[in-house]
Amino acid sequence: MASKVYWADLRADFHENLQQKLTRLMKTAGMGEIDFDRKFVAIKMHFGEPGNLAFLRPNWAKTVADFVKERGGKPFLTDCNTLYVGGRKNGLDHLDTACLNGFNPMTTGCQVIIADGIKGSDEVAVPVVGGRLVKEAKIGRAVMDADVFISLTHFKGHEEAGFGGALKNIGMGCGSRAGKMEQHNAGKPHVNHEHCVGCGMCTRICAHSALSVAERKANIDHSRCVGCGRCIAICPRNAIQIDWDETVTNLNRKIAEYSKAVVDGRPCFHISLVIDVSPNCDCHAENDAAIVPNVGMFASFDPVALDMACVDAVNAQPVMRGSAADGGDVHDHDHFHRIHPETDWMSCLEHAEKIGIGTRAYELIKI
Template sequence: MEKSKVYFTDMHATLKENLQQKLTRLIKTAGIGQIDFNKKFTAIKIHFGEPGNLAYLRPNYAKTIVDIVKELGGNPFLTDCNTLYVGGRKNALDHLDSAYVNGFSPFSTGCHIIIGDGLKGTDEVLVPVVGGEYVKEAKIGHAIMDADIFITLTHFKGHEAAGIGGTLKNVGMGCGSRAGKMEMHSSGKPYISHDDCIGCGQCAKNCAHNAITVTQKKATINHDKCVGCGRCIGVCPMDAVLPASDESNDILNKKIAEYSCAVLNGRPSFHISLVIDVSPFCDCHGENDVPIVPDVGMFASFDPVALDVACADAVNVQPIIPGSILDKADEKNHDHFTNLSPETNWKVAIDHAVKLNLGSNEYELITI
C-alpha cells in the first residue's frame, strides 16, 4: 500500500502569521480544497470538553475550520454525541450547556452546534460495517450520518482504555449513540443499579423485547430477552441503567475501528489533529493533569489511520515532562502511551483499521 501523506506544522508563530493562520495554511496545503463543499452539509466532529477539564481544544481552532468550510461553499456545524457515563454531556441540553460554558457557541465559532444522537442519545442510525468482526451494524448519531461531508478536529492525547485519544477514537467512540457506546464498551447487556432505581418504569415502557420488569419499585433486566439495544440507558431519568463494561481493551479498540469504518465509508472526509496539551487521559474527565510531553504541533491528512500513527510517533520522540504522571510511571520503554496505561495497546485499533481498509499505517510526513 502506498504511503499516505500527513502534513505537519509546529506551534511557532511569527509577527506575520498567528497559529490560526498557520492552521489554515496547513489544512489548505494538505488539500482540503479537493473536496466539493458547494452547499454541502459538513459535520465537524469535535470534543467540547467535560466541564472542569481545561485541556480540550479552544473554540478558536474550531472557528478556523468553520471559516475554511464556509470559504469553500459548505454549510458547517459542530457536533458530538452524548456520553454513556453520567456527567455534563449525557443529554443534548446538558451537552449544549457544557459546550457553551467551554466557549463553543455560534458567536465564537461561526456555526451552530448539533448534538448528533439527539435529546436523550437515542436518535441513531444503524450503519452496516463492511468486514466487521465484532460489529455488523453500528449505532451512529443520526445527524452525523445526515451530513454530506465529515471532518474531524481532534485533541490528541492519552487514553486510559484505548491507549491514545486520537482520530479513530474521536470518530468511532465519539459518533456512537449512547447505545453504540455501550456496544463498544460491553458485550451489550446493561444492568440496573437498584440503589439508584426509583421504579418509574420508563425503561420497561421503552423496551421493545419485554426484557424489563418492575417489581417492588425496582427494575430488573432479563438478559435472556435483552438484545442490548441500549435505549433503556437513554430514557432512565436517574442514570440507574448501566453498561457492563466487560469487554477487553483490545476488543474495545477493534470496535472503535469498526465504528469509524461505519462513519467514514461512502462520503468525503478530512482529518485534523492537534498534539498540544497532551493530557494523560481523555477530555471526558472532569479534570485534567499536567501534560505528559511538550506541545508538538498540528497535523492534517485524508487518512485517519496514518494521522493517528504520525501523531503517536511524534509524541513518542518527545521528552517526558518532569512531574507528570508519565514521569512517575513504573515503566520507561519506547512507547509513552504503553508506559502511561500498561493495560492498553493503541496499535490494536490501528492494525484493525488497516485490515478494514480504512487507511494505512505507513505515512510520508510533509512539514510546512
C-alpha cells in the same frame, strides 16, 4: 504506499497567528480540493466535560468552519451523547456543556448539533464492509446526514484505548448510545438496585417491554432487551449501568470498525492537534498535567497514518517532569503504554489498516 501527513509546529509571530497557520496547513494538505459547495459538513469534535480544561478551544473549530464556509459549505459541529454520568449524557445537557465551554455560533461561526438526538437514540444502522466484530454500526443520524465529514481531534492519552486520536474521535465519538454500548460492552445493561428507587421511568421509555418494577426495584429482561441504552439516559438516579467488560483489544478493533462505517463512501479529512496532551480522555471532569510539551498540528486524508504520525511524535518528546508519564518503566519509551500499561492501542491501527481505512505507513511533510 505511504500516506502523506502534514505537520506544522506551534511557532507564530505577527506575520501569521496560529489560526492562520492552521488554515495554511489545511490548504497545503489538500482539504480545499474537497467539493464543499452547498454541502452539509459535519465537523466532529469533543466539546469537553465541565471541569476539564484540556479540550480544544472553540477558536480552532471556527478556523475549520470558516475554511468550509469560504468554499460554499454548510458546516456544523457535532458529537454524540455519552454512556457515563456527566455533562453530556443527553442532548440538552450536552448542548449546555458545549455552550459552557465556549461553543456557540458566535464563537465558532456555525451551529452545534448533537448527532444522536436528545436521548441518544437517533441513529442510523450503517453496514461495516469487512467488519469482523461489528456488522452494522449504530451511528448518530446527523453524522450520516452530512455530505462531507471532518474530524477535529484533541490528541491525548486514554485509559482504555491507550490514546485518543482521530479513530477514537470518529469511531467511539460518532457511535450513538447503543453504539457506544456495543463497543464497550459484550452484554447488556443491568440495574444497580442500591440506587434504584422503583420510579418506573425506565419502563415507560422501553420500546421492547424489557423493564419491569417489582418491590420498588427495576429489573431488565435480557431476552427482550436490544441494548438501545434509552433507559440509561432516562434514569434519574443513574441506577441503570453497563459493565465495561470488553477487552481492550476488541474495544480498539470495534473503534476501527465504527470508524470505517463513518468514513466510507464520502469525502473526509482529518485534523489532530497535539497540544495539552493530557493522560486521560476529555470525558473526565478534570484534566491532569500534560505529559509532553506541545508538538503541533497534523492533517491528512488518512486517519490511520495521522494517528500513527501523532503517536510517534508524542513518543519522540521528553516526558514532562511531575506528569503521569514521569516514572514507571523507564525502558518503556511508549509514553501512552507507560501511563496505561493494560492498553493495546496498536490493535486499533493494525485492524484499521486490515479493513481498508488507511495505512500506518506515512510520509511526514512539515510546512
